[in-house]
Amino acid sequence: MSAILEMRGITKTFPGVKALDNVNLVVQPGEIHAICGENGAGKSTLMKVLSGVYPHGSYTGDILYEGKTVSFRDISESEHLGIIIIHQELALVPLLSIAENMFLGNETARFGIIDWDRAFARTRELLALVGLDENPETLITNLGIGKQQLVEIAKALAKKVKLLILDEPTASLNESDSEKLLNLLLGFKKQGMSSIIISHKLNEISKVADQITIIRDGTSVETLDCRRDAITEDRIIKGMVGRDMESRYPPREPKIGGPLLEIRNWNAFHHVHADRAVCRNINLTVRRGEIVGVAGLMGAGRTELAMSVFGRSYGQNISGEVLLDGKPVDVSTITKAIAAGIAYVTEDRKQLGLVLDENITKNTTLANLPGVSKAMVIDSDREFVVASDYRSKLNIRSFGVEQQAVNLSGGNQQKVVLSKWLFTRPEVLILDEPTRGIDVGAKYEIYAIINALAEEGKGVLMISSEMPELLGMCDRIYVMNEGRFVGEFPGREATQETIMRAIMRSKELN
Known part of the structure; x- marks a missing residue:
């Protein structure tokens, strides 16, 4: 059986860092292929290369899809061939309806006028495929995050998806919604659809994946075949971190006052x-x-x-x-x-915890500006020292404290949020x-x-x-x-x- 996707020797470099280094990935038709790795390992970057978010020419290596070499210049070209990516941050417009989101940029029009009857009817059909019976006119903002995730998948089905890529699809879902989504992927698999899933929830990966490719420090280190071998969470972790982890939780002797x-x-x-x-x-x-x-x-x-x-x-x-x-x-x-x-570390680090366009330094000191000020004027040297100190103590992986928060991995973003609140003492x-x-x-x-x-x-x-x-x-x-x-x-x-x-x-x- 020939692979639906092959990525060969993919290398992607950003200023000051090599995000991907000779990564290889093979996905077979009708399988669920998981990609695992620590934050910053390069998983999402690899999928952005595949989907055209990072266009051909911005990386080296080859992508073969359905046996042919492809070179996507943007995401519309990959979608045209049936490669659909659903990012961790859902690409839905909250104040538009389900139907409007479903066909945004792909409107069902006749003679330049949107055919709403057809759009609503098609929306109901697609929602039924993912187990939803919502009114197509319902605003996205009135749906829970689990249903929003299913709307994204229905939207992918509208584009005649052949290879569905899901980046952390269950990160914000409860157990019930996660179970529904995973069962949906297993149903798609029976229909012959291929899926790539990125997730840190190893129990879910072990449940649905046919193969698992592990990426560590920007390099693909191994692919595990779940159909041939019983793959445990500890085995996956060993591949991800390069060592056995004796315990998931560090030892501690409580001294409670x-x-x-x-x-x-x-x-x-x-x-x-x-x-x-x-x-x-x-x-x-x-x-x-x-x-x-x-x-x-x-x-x-x-x-x-x-x-x-x-x-x-x-x-x-x-x-x-x-x-x-x-x-x-x-x-x-x-x-x-x-x-x-009292300090509070929010559950939503991207929306409420960080100013993503600012660097590590600004984010670290934001909640305690008096701590880096003299006569109500910010001391930039003091800011730099404070941010550098927390970067060292919390092991924030970056090329320096001037790196923007948006370019950090999720784990390192979380450490910056912790730094911000720890600096309030x-x-x-x-x-x-x-x-x-x-x-x-x-x-x-x-x-x-x-x-x-x-x-x-x-x-x-x-x-x-x-x-x-x-x-x-x-x-x-x-x-x-x-x-x-x-x-x-x-x-x-x-x-x-x-x-x-x-x-x-x-x-x-x-």
Whole structure:
């Protein structure tokens, strides 16, 4: 059987860095081919070369598609041949309808006039193929992220896709939506479609992939055949990082002190719908040197709790009390929350955590400009020293602190966000999905940073949708459902089963 895709000796260089170095990839017809590697390994860059985002001439090497050498000048040429890429940041226009997004740039028109009846009918057909029954006139902004991902796939089907490329398709999805998407890919496979999937969720890769190509430091190091051999997550990790990892979580001996952060009788309501409570009578304590987790399903209110506490950056009609070291503190604005010693690392580093067009230096000092200023004038030399220090301490991989955040890998972007908030010198650090969309190696480094903060006597409140992460890192875990805490467990006694049981039991009582 001849391959549908061959990429031979692909090399791509950016100023100061070789992103890809002689990478080879072979994808067979009707297979799901996974690409794994650490952040910055070159996975997304390779797919951008394939799809024409980086045009022919900007790289060296050859691409063969359906047995013929191709040289795409832009993404429209690759799409014309049925190669469709769905990026991690979805390319949908929020304030346009599903139908408008579906055919944007590819309108169903007659005599220069859009045929809306035909567009709506075709949209319904395509949505049905991905298991959606939404009204084609529904605005994208009114859909959850899981349904938006399915709309992107339906949009790809409209372009008669033969090779579907998905970059971190489940990074922002809950387990249920992830399962639906993976089953959809398996269904496409039965119909003969080929897929390439990039993901850091190794359990999902192991479930659906026929072959796995591992890229490390810009080079393809091996391809594993899942149909021939039983491929474990540990085997994939060894290929990604070049060594065996004895543990996913760094060792730590907790030294827990007295209460540091206390949240009492906390209530908050939806930022638009004032009658909808998102946090109800929350009581929470974080002690010095303690890592406390908050578990729950999507929509439980975890992020709303964190943001409402951090300067009331989310919600309205907020009430309750926040104490640090037993004394009430004013957290009514972000500035006051920072001054009190609270920092919040958002779950959305690209939209809310970073100024992507600015460099590492500017992003690192942004939340504490007085720390690099004299007489209200920023000291650029001091800025450089601070950013360089955090780059070294957090092992941020870049060619220097002048590199723009947009050009960093996800794991290194997350370290810059951490640097920004660590420079505010907080007593309490709230982490919202701190390792979302980053690889196991970078996760381990961030876990080590979290442990070091606890060792210094800081308090850490950690929100995560990955239960193994909470179980591996936390001294104590609160369970949240529908805006309330419905359980609390010591870390050593908690299991995925006990957490889910607490959630299900609360649903039955409501």
